Amino acid sequence: MPKSKHFNVTVRVWRQAGLQEPGEMVSYSVKGVSPDMSFLEMLDILNDDLLKKGHSPIAFESDCREGICGCCGLVVNGDVHGPDEHSTVCQLHMRRFRDGDVITVEPWRVKSFPIIKDLVVDRSALDRMIAAGGFISINTGAAQDANAIPVEKDKAEEAMDAAACIGCGACVVSCPNGAAMLFVGAKISQLALLPQGGPERNTRALNMVAAMDKEGFGNCTNEYECEAVCPKDIKAANIARMNREFLLANLFSKR
């Protein structure tokens, strides 16, 4: 049963009007917080309050608020997506906090995700890497019967583990090198594990890795921070598979 006792917190939020503008941490007090509120609903209340006072609300992104669209992403008290394990920040609830807490809220801070406003960043680099090869080249209408190619159940499950990525960018933000290797590795793995992805394995690995470098993402140095913060618990083993795919492609591809 909800043990609703309302409480007050202070949030310190990064405010920045635009990429070229200077930014700063600004403190706000939020009163009457219910433990059953989600963290983003607490920010909603703060924003409504700012709006009523004629101030500009804090810009942040979220959409589905059920942990699947990948839209939301904040650093809460230094934790990517907040303190809960393998969760998006939209699933974080205020019962995790106590009366009088000071909560620091920052945007994704990494060179490849430039700030747009306050807590909103530009993650379009992720789409560009998918466009470089994160697909199977089959035109609509050309497919044979779905059961014509059996897929080993364990392989299909492993592919699904990798495919569960929501494209939030937490892996990049948590990485000391700003690497996107978990994101790219997950897509390369998904398609390498399925026989349907076989014909383009080599070109896919080469092109996606090249796109990753072009976007200015860093390299993996086995910190495993990405795996620790991933809301969908995507394993760093996908990075190893990506490296293997890339190496083999370099050895055997004619391109």
Next chain:
Amino acid sequence: MKLDAQIPAGPIEKKWDSHKFNLKLVNPSNRRKYDVLVVGSGLAGASAAASLGELGYNVKVLTLHDSPRRAHSIAAQGGINAAKNYTNDGDSVWRLFHDTVKGGDYRAREANVYRLAQISNQIIDHCAAIGVPFGREYGGLLSTRSFGGAQVSRTFYTRGQTGQQLLLGAYSAMMRQVAAGTVTLLPRRELVDIVVKNGHARGITARNLLTGELESHSGHAVLLCTGGYANVFYLSTNAATCNVSAAWAAYKRGAGFANPCFTQIHPTCIPRSGEHQSKLTLMSESLRNDGRIWVPKAKGDKRPPNDIPEAERDYFLERRYPAFGNLVPRDIASRAAKTVVDAGFGAGPTGQSVYLDFRDAIKRKGADKIKDAYGNLFDMYYQITDENGYKAPMRIYPAPHYAMGGLWVDYNLMTTIPGLFAMGEANFSDHGANRLGASALMQGLADGFFIAPTTVSGYLGANKFEPVSTGDKEFTDSTKQVQERINRLLAVKGKKTPSELHRQLGNVMWNDVGMGRTEATLKKALKKIPEIREEFWKDVAVSGADKDFNQTLEKAMKIADFMEFSELLVRDALERKESCGAHFREESVTPEGEAKRDDANASHAAVWEYQGEGNEAKLHKEALTFEHIKMAERSYK
């Protein structure tokens, strides 16, 4: 407004094939000369952009998100139906067609639904080919599960994330076309108007959400793949940005809006916990296989549920529907829960919920078995409510989920404005008055992957197009009108936030136009909505600048449209005096208290035509005839 559904002649099994043959084609080398604008990047939009790009058209995709992969199709859980009959349990195209028409309570167009069932199998083939990691059996072949409204196992799935995987599949196919240069992606753009020239849709006005600039985009055809409007109820299972604005802009430019009152309320959602609530989260209806739904027999019983003895519990679904028990269809389960809550028997601290109890199933099967089957749902429930569903019953309540109504389209999925198409949830086409589970994904992909490339080509091939420029008067007029509306919003400088006003509207919609509707409640809503709308335009607070990244303005613009659209929804509900599917008029019930259709007078799609601001919309009717499926009353006793 003339409603010609363009249903091809001939036997139902041959209609689509003969129609494909009869439609005009566009020569491959000429296709790049045609510009097609696709608005929205969910299942319908992404798949339409991919398939049209593959054909060689010059496609532009606009999405209000930062990435096309955020569209709310991503949140669909259960699965996608197809008539593959891999299970050898007697499924067929004909049976899927039959189940869908019946599930929709006989308010959908037979020819469209038959085509949907035909195409369903190709969708599975194509999605497997483009790398969707479907659930599989140990032999390596695809696995299926059962869903409501069907007696066969025809639902394909990828764990509880089928919408996500299908959307990412369609997205990857579209991104391949981005790389190929046939598709141009324009993220963070919101459609604000449709541009019609000489009676044809020739472009759109969009707001660049980063800069606030209004942009004109011209084209030879415009596809609205902009989803549903359940957010008119404020609290729903939809994402925050789901809206009616694109469809509403089309309506105001002359597109007919069909059956707006057909809105689906899903029975198993986590109930609201307070005024702060921003959305409601769906829990898969599969939980009703093992969970028993009940409320206390005594009004206002505030004891913890485990302290309420068996004899003092009312298992109301089992009591009212002994044959189907807890597994009655969505509309029935939702209404039954509302009835007991409205009568004061609601459970939990707010009294706005019913219990979903696994005690008996755990006793019978063991906690491990229940955990295997539903573990992730119990975890999600815990994350949101801080309550342990293994130890005490979960609390659930129905929530708005899906819009069966939408823009009226003919067999080609074209609206009453030539050149303007509507696909996916944005159209009204296939689900009648109630959608079956796992059919939304099927429809979105059928529209985008398989119907759009055929019928949009047919339109482009059959028409001569005069040149347009974004400098034309129609474009500049549209921009001017949108700019005036934005200026008006910013000039209000009121005291109430857009969310507060949206919540006010949602309360009226939920209380008076929700699961049960009467002439009296609908008339009450018709009186209250204009008052709230007036208050909105007098007292809404929108801060910041127009030419800027301004989320408050974005929100206010969407809510302004809901303030108008809601009234049309209510008028449609008032006009349809029968009960059917999810539309429950309390005056039209069978002696057992179930929905009672009026086939003699209401077997039609209600299509509304805009008559200018301040004027009442004009009603047109498309008669629905059922030549292949016998109309009958749905009974679950």
